[in-house]
Amino acid sequence: MRIKRGIAVGAALLLCGGCAVTNIQEKESHTGMQEITEVDESLIVVGFSQIGSESDWRNAHTRSVKEALTEENGFYLIFEDAQQKQENQIKAVRSFILQEVDYIVLAPIVETGWDAVLQEAKDAGIPVILDDRLADVDEELYTCWLGTNAEREGGDAGLWLADYLEKAGRDEEKIRIVTLQGTTGATAQIGRTNGFHKVLEQHDNWEMLEMMDGDFTQAKGQEVMETLLAKYEDIDVVVCENDNMAFGAVDAIREAGRTCGPDGDIIILSFDAVKAAFDAMIAGDINAVFECNPLHGPKLEKILNSLEAGETVDKIQYMEETYFDTTMDLESIRETRAY
Amino acid sequence: MSSLKKITQKRLFLPIFSMILVMLINVIYDMACGNAPLTFFTVTIKNGVLYGRLIDIFNRGTEAAILAIGMTLVVSSSAGTDISVGSVMSLYGGMCCMLLAGYGNTNVSNYAVPLIIGIGAGLLTACVCGLFNGFLVAYMNIQPMVATLILWSAGRAIGLLLCNSQIVYVRVPSFQKIGGYVGFIPTPILIAAACILVASLVLKFTALGTYIQSVGINKKASRIAGFNSAKIILLCYVICGLCAGLAGMVATSRIYSADTNNIGLNMELDAILAVALGGNSLGGGKFNLAGSLIGAYTIQAIDTTLLALGVSTAQSPVFKAIVVILIVVIQSEPAKDFFKKLGKKKEMAKGAAQA
Incomplete structure (x- = not known):
């Protein structure tokens, strides 16, 4: 596992290095990265494929996940913005598999067309958590779904x-x-x-x-x-x-x-x-x-921690929501x- | 003179016919509901403002009517359509509200810059869009639909960028006034009336209308005859851009916010449809502004009627489509030939001679 994670982080580093020119946010994580390489063992590597940034709600959602899955909390987050395109999301999931991340979090833009890539993730032994929207795939292909009711x-x-x-x-x-x-x-x-x-x-x-x-x-x-x-x-x-x-x-x-x-x-x-x-x-x-409620981060963190501890989690998880x-x-x- | 009048009536016959048809549905519906048959036409003053379905149609039809003015000229001069108008409307909203609220703010109750600058900059942006479209069509000889496709997709995106991908609210009464009421009359109706007045005066008292039509009928021949065809086409696109800006102004002020994702969505189709419903050929040449305007209000009448009938907006395009099919088929050449055979030979010959 130690070697594997080293490779994963190395691959992530390469990837970030490649994109650093285009994305400020990734630049930030890149600089953060260099510190981690020394202490990476304890970090859980999570690949998160987000739909895009089409609304305030979506931005709040992204921010919440980023704030929850920080290094202080024991995570290393690889964030991919798909800019409203399913192809980009599929590409992102494939790259997560190649990088051998520990968990994949996917906010699917559409419900269909995920079977093949989620099967690949399953074959690679990486648990997939669906976030926000559901994907129309066999239940075996994902660990759980987190969304609003x-x-x-x-x-x-x-x-x-x-x-x-x-x-x-x-x-x-x-x-x-x-x-x-x-x-x-x-x-x-x-x-x-x-x-x-x-x-x-x-x-x-x-x-x-x-x-x-x-x-x-x-x-x-x-x-x-x-x-x-x-x-x-x-x-x-x-x-x-x-x-x-x-x-x-x-x-x-x-x-x-x-x-x-x-x-x-x-x-x-x-x-x-x-x-x-x-x-x-x-x-x-x-x-x-x-x-x-778009603030999925804390709940996601909880789910990931229980999975890491080897516990089973509920297949369907709803966000707590309130009214004003x-x-x-x-x-x-x-x-x-x-x- | 009387024969000329007959021809005008004939050209406007179909548009008026379809409008009457739509209103008839309302009358029947009212009767079926047990209301007075003419409820539809009743205009009352309620809460200090004009109230009635007819007012609704004129109020809500403002955007389509203003767009139809520009679209008619574009269709006539370049034998093509400007499909970017909806996006330009949205771009106006983005530009205007961004300036009025100040970049990055999403909810303000004070102007960051004077109202006139916001509106002026928005309209200027819209004119620049028209200039861009016109340049591509007139000087680069790109097909209108292809040329305007660029702004059709980019305009809305630029608007979103200007607003930082958020809905920007400008909660200032004077801004809302444009989409609200002046006295007891809805402001949009007054704006539409002003636009129509200016357009018809210009077309009546200048030779612009004739220039546009001759360019549309034969670009080369017009150039040989001494018109600067390219310049006239460019002008038409700029006017169309300005109209899109004005329509955007109304749409934006109605909701006092720049909802760039939704302002003017699919409005280009309504504008093109209005031109077609008005009995104008989408192949360019002769045009009839009154027809386009009646077409625009007919479309709104269909929308308002369907809404009143309780047809969901998801299904209403089907009914719209049926009306369009009917009118387009009636205007097609085979159908015209068929009517000719029905004994209208003489009148048609007269019409052709006049044309």
Whole structure:
């Protein structure tokens, strides 16, 4: 193992050296590298293939993993940004195998097309952890999956609403709900819709008037909300399956001369909890947001440590997620948000 | 004069026909729902602003209508389409919001630079994009679709770079005003009206329209006749870029943020469709601006109708496609021949003689 790891680090060094010109981040790890070569025995070498840096969420995700898998914590992380291309991810996994890393962490950009390369990893005896999104492969090909539970987020929203209505003494009243859905077929859309519906079914007084596709964008969310407001006179609750659509919905409601938020007559629920959503809650436009947690690093670290200790881990691991509403100290929470 | 009027009516017959068709669906739908049959056309003042589905269509159709002006000129002069307009809209958003918020900031409630500089720089960027497209098409003789494909893919990416790959919010009332209301009228409607007014005045009182059409009909012959064909084509692309910038201005202010991934997404297709629905040939030459504008609002009418009918946005392109197929088929040569045989020979001959 000692020799093997020496080779791995050597190969990683070569690789970093090759790329150092193009990437500042890799330059950093390169300089860090030289110190490790002396103490490398104890470090766990992890290859992480990230999708890209398309959103704040993704950036927070990357940062969290990088911050958790540090040398102080006993890891040596080889990070590869695939820039939205599956070919790059496959290439990255192959290079991890060649470098004989101890673990591969893969955030697959699409669900299909991973069989061959994950089989190669398995043949090489390297455990693979899928992060964030699932890959459509045989369960044998990966050790575990770590991700967010969109269905639970939807369920949490439903439970929060039930609780809120009960406190407001409206639990017997007829509650009319509309949903601005995400892009049809997206994992988050399906999960959040199903999760909310499970709670909806338990409440006879809740009525889902309509669910419309808002494409996860603010402009579409606003347009769809305008239509819904014209169609239905008395909407009590708007469930927006991401924050951007919620911002659009708030604008549409205000333009129609209605009010929303804790002091208004329409309750707005939203998902994701980006920083701008906190501003909207502080401004009193949105009642509650349900988090989609990108900070996978600490949990990933825990999984890797237990695998290293020879323990078995659960095949499916969900992130802990929470929610935020206007009763909390939003100003100070906002400061701590990473995205 | 009366025969001329007849021809104008004929050219606009199809666009108007399709618009009426779309509105008819609304009337039927309203009747089926038990509302007054003319609910669709009712415009009321609610909460101090104009309210009604017709207003929605004119408001939401602003971007497509402004784009259609530029696209009509481009199609006419170069017999090709500018597919970069959607990306240029997004680039405007990126440029404008980046300047207004200051680079790296994602959420501001004060301008970093005066509003006029942000808008000016955005529109200038859009014009430069048009200049770039026009240069490639007019002077390098690259096919329009290939030439504009460059900015189609790059424009959005540049916008993302400008905004540091984030959605930049500019929460200043005067910025939101452009996408909001002036008095009780939605500002976008006023902007569209101004653009249409300027375009039609220029085309009416200058010979530009004639130049553009003659270049589109025969580039070489026009050059021999003394027009600088390349310059005219270049000008059309710059105007198209400017229109894309103006459309971007409206789209950006509506959501008071530079959502570069989504602003103007697929709008180029709507603009091209508007030109086609307006009865203009995508092969260049003669054009009819009024037709394109009616086409643009027809597309928005379809969208608004489908939304009102509760058709999900994922499925609505199917219905859009059906309308497009119908209109394109009706305008095709074999179909025209068929109508000719149906006894419209005389009128068609007159039309041809006029043309």
